[in-house]
Amino acid sequence: MASFLPIPPEKLKEILLKNKIVSEIDWHQMKKNANRRRRGIEDVLIERGFLNERYLYELIGDELKIPYINLRKQKLKPEILEELDEKTIRAAKAIPFALEGRKLKVAFVNPTNKESLEMIKQATKKKIDIYITNYKGFRSASRLYQKNIKEEIKKILETKIPQSPDTPNKMELPIIRIIDAILEAALFERASDIHIEALSDAVVVRFRVDGELHDKVEMPLSVHNAMVARIKILSNLRTDEHRVPQDGRFSFKLDEEEESIRVSVIPAFYGEKVEMRLMTDEAQDFTLGDIGLSEQNIKLMKKQLKKPFGMILVCGPTGSGKTTTLYALINILNTEGTNICTIEDPLEYGINRVNQTQVNIKAGYDFANGLRALLRQDPDIIMVGEIRDKETAAISVRAGLTGHLVLSTLHTNNAAGVPPRLLDMGVEPYLVASTLNVVVAQRLLRKICQDCIQSFKLSANELHVLGKEFNLEQMFHRFKKLKIIEDNSTSFADLTFYHGKGCERCNGSGYKGRVAVMEILENSEVIQNCIIKNSPSNEIEKMAMAQGMINIFEDGMQKSLTGITTIEEVLSIKRE
Numbered sequence: 001m002a003s004f005l006p007i008p009p010e011k012l013k014e015i016l017l018k019n020k021i022v023s024e025i026d027w028h029q030m031k032k033n034a035n036r037r038r039r040g041i042e043d044v045l046i047e048r049g050f051l052n053e054r055y056l057y058e059l060i061g062d063e064l065k066i067p068y069i070n071l072r073k074q075k076l077k078p079e080i081l082e083e084l085d086e087k088t089i090r091a092a093k094a095i096p097f098a099l100e101g102r103k104l105k106v107a108f109v110n111p112t113n114k115e116s117l118e119m120i121k122q123a124t125k126k127k128i129d130i131y132i133t134n135y136k137g138f139r140s141a142s143r144l145y146q147k148n149i150k151e152e153i154k155k156i157l158e159t160k161i162p163q164s165p166d167t168p169n170k171m172e173l174p175i176i177r178i179i180d181a182i183l184e185a186a187l188f189e190r191a192s193d194i195h196i197e198a199l200s201d202a203v204v205v206r207f208r209v210d211g212e213l214h215d216k217v218e219m220p221l222s223v224h225n226a227m228v229a230r231i232k233i234l235s236n237l238r239t240d241e242h243r244v245p246q247d248g249r250f251s252f253k254l255d256e257e258e259e260s261i262r263v264s265v266i267p268a269f270y271g272e273k274v275e276m277r278l279m280t281d282e283a284q285d286f287t288l289g290d291i292g293l294s295e296q297n298i299k300l301m302k303k304q305l306k307k308p309f310g311m312i313l314v315c316g317p318t319g320s321g322k323t324t325t326l327y328a329l330i331n332i333l334n335t336e337g338t339n340i341c342t343i344e345d346p347l348e349y350g351i352n353r354v355n356q357t358q359v360n361i362k363a364g365y366d367f368a369n370g371l372r373a374l375l376r377q378d379p380d381i382i383m384v385g386e387i388r389d390k391e392t393a394a395i396s397v398r399a400g401l402t403g404h405l406v407l408s409t410l411h412t413n414n415a416a417g418v419p420p421r422l423l424d425m426g427v428e429p430y431l432v433a434s435t436l437n438v439v440v441a442q443r444l445l446r447k448i449c450q451d452c453i454q455s456f457k458l459s460a461n462e463l464h465v466l467g468k469e470f471n472l473e474q475m476f477h478r479f480k481k482l483k484i485i486e487d488n489s490t491s492f493a494d495l496t497f498y499h500g501k502g503c504e505r506c507n508g509s510g511y512k513g514r515v516a517v518m519e520i521l522e523n524s525e526v527i528q529n530c531i532i533k534n535s536p537s538n539e540i541e542k543m544a545m546a547q548g549m550i551n552i553f554e555d556g557m558q559k560s561l562t563g564i565t566t567i568e569e570v571l572s573i574k575r576e
Ligand SMILES: [Zn+2]
Pocket: 449, 450, 451, 452, 453, 500, 501, 502, 503, 504, 505, 506, 507, 508, 510, 511
C-alpha cells in the first residue's frame, strides 16, 4: 500500500527527530525498507514499533493544527453518514462523523487537500469542522456505505437490457455487474471466500467471513451458466469445458487497491460450482502484533529471529493461520542483503524481493526436490510450506544444521508435539535437539466486535458448569503466577470477561475478525535433554510450562480478560 500521509516525508522525519522517536540512522533504514517493499514509511515505523498509529496521527495533527479522530472508535450514525453519498466520500477520502448544530464534523485522510474540502462543502452546504484520520480507519468506515447486496443484485436483474442482434448473449451485461457487485460486497465484508453453487431451482452465493459461511444472495438458476462463464473468462479458464475441475486466478481493482482472487471451478450435480479465494494483500502486511502475539511473545520471537540458522516451526491444525504467521516472520527477516527462498503449495501472497516457488507435482517439483534445488541458490533463509514427509524433514534439518534458517509448518496440535513428530519422521534426536530454535503452536479464535462489546462477570451457575470441567482454583493460581491476572481479585468469580451483544457492524454475531492464540516453545537446554531422551510430548510440555511457557489456552485466557475474545472461544480450544 502506498503512503497516504498528508505531509511530505521530510516533514514527518523532522517531527519524529524532534520528538526523539527515531534517530537519523533509524529513519534512513526504515525509509530504505519502505521503498524496497513499496510501502508507506508510516506503516514500516508502526510495524517496527517506533510508535503506534494513534501517536503518529496525533503528532501529524499537532503539526497541521487539526485534531485527530480515530474512526474505528466512533459510533457512526446512519443519519450523519447520509449527509454525503458514497461517491463523494470515496473521491474526497473523507467521512462525516458528527453534527453539532449547523456544523458537520468531517474526518479527512488528507485535510490539506483543498479539492477534497471543496467537494465536501459543495455536497453538504454546511460549515465543516475538519479532522484528520488515517487511511485504514477511513476504509473501514466507508464500508458502512455499502449497499445491501441483495437489493443491488435484484435491481441489476430487473434492469431491462435492450435486445439487439449485436448482443447475442443478452445476459452478458448484467452478469458483469452482478459479478462485480458480488466481489465488491465480499471485499467490503472482508470475506475470505465466495462460493457460487447451483441448486435444483436457484443459484446461491455464500461468503466465508471470519471462518464461517453465510448465505448472501439467491438468484434465478437461469443466470448460473453465464456467471460461471464470466468468472472463467476473467481467470483465463476454458469456457467450453464443464466436466473437469479448473483452477485459475485474476485480479480485481477496488478503490486504489488491487485484490488477487484465486478461482477453483468443479463439476457438481446441478452445474459447476465456483469457489473464489480472496487473497487480500493486507495479509502480507501483517505484523506479529496484528496477528495477535502478546507483547511478551513478540519479544520472545524477535529474540529468536536474530539466530542466523536453525529451524523455526509453526504448527496447528488446518485453518489455524500458520501460513500468515510464516509470512509475518518472513516480512521481518526480509532485509537487504538477505537471500530468502520459498517453496510453497500453493503460493498465496507475493512478497517483494523474496524468491518464491510453487510445488508442481506433475513437473516433479515437490517439497523435497524443491528444497534441494533452493539449497543450490545460496539462500540465507528458506521457507518450506509444510514438512509432511521423511525426506523433506531430513533435508530441512540438514539445511538448518548447515547455516541456513529454515521456516516451516508441521501438522501437530501443540508445540510440544513437534519434537516427537520429527523423531517419528526418522530424524535423529540429537539433530532435532541441536537444530530446532523455536516452535510456535496456534489456533484462530473469533475476535469480539469492538462496536458492541460489553463486560460481565460469570454467574454462579456458569461458574458451577465450568468448575465441572476445569479445576478453577488451580487455574486461578497459575494465572496469578503468570501475571495473566494482575488485579487484586481473589477467585474466578471476581474476574471481568467480555462479549459482543451484536450490532449492525458484526451482523448481530458479536464477533468481527479473528485473532491467533499461541504457545511458543523455546528449545532450551532442559528441552534439548528431553528430546535426546526421546521424552513424550506431555513430558516436554510439563517442562516447558515449568520454565514459564504460556500455553495456547493461557494465552487465550489473557485475551479473554482483556476484551479481545470471549471465554467461550477460549474454552473451545480445551474442548477440542
Ligand atoms: Zn457488533
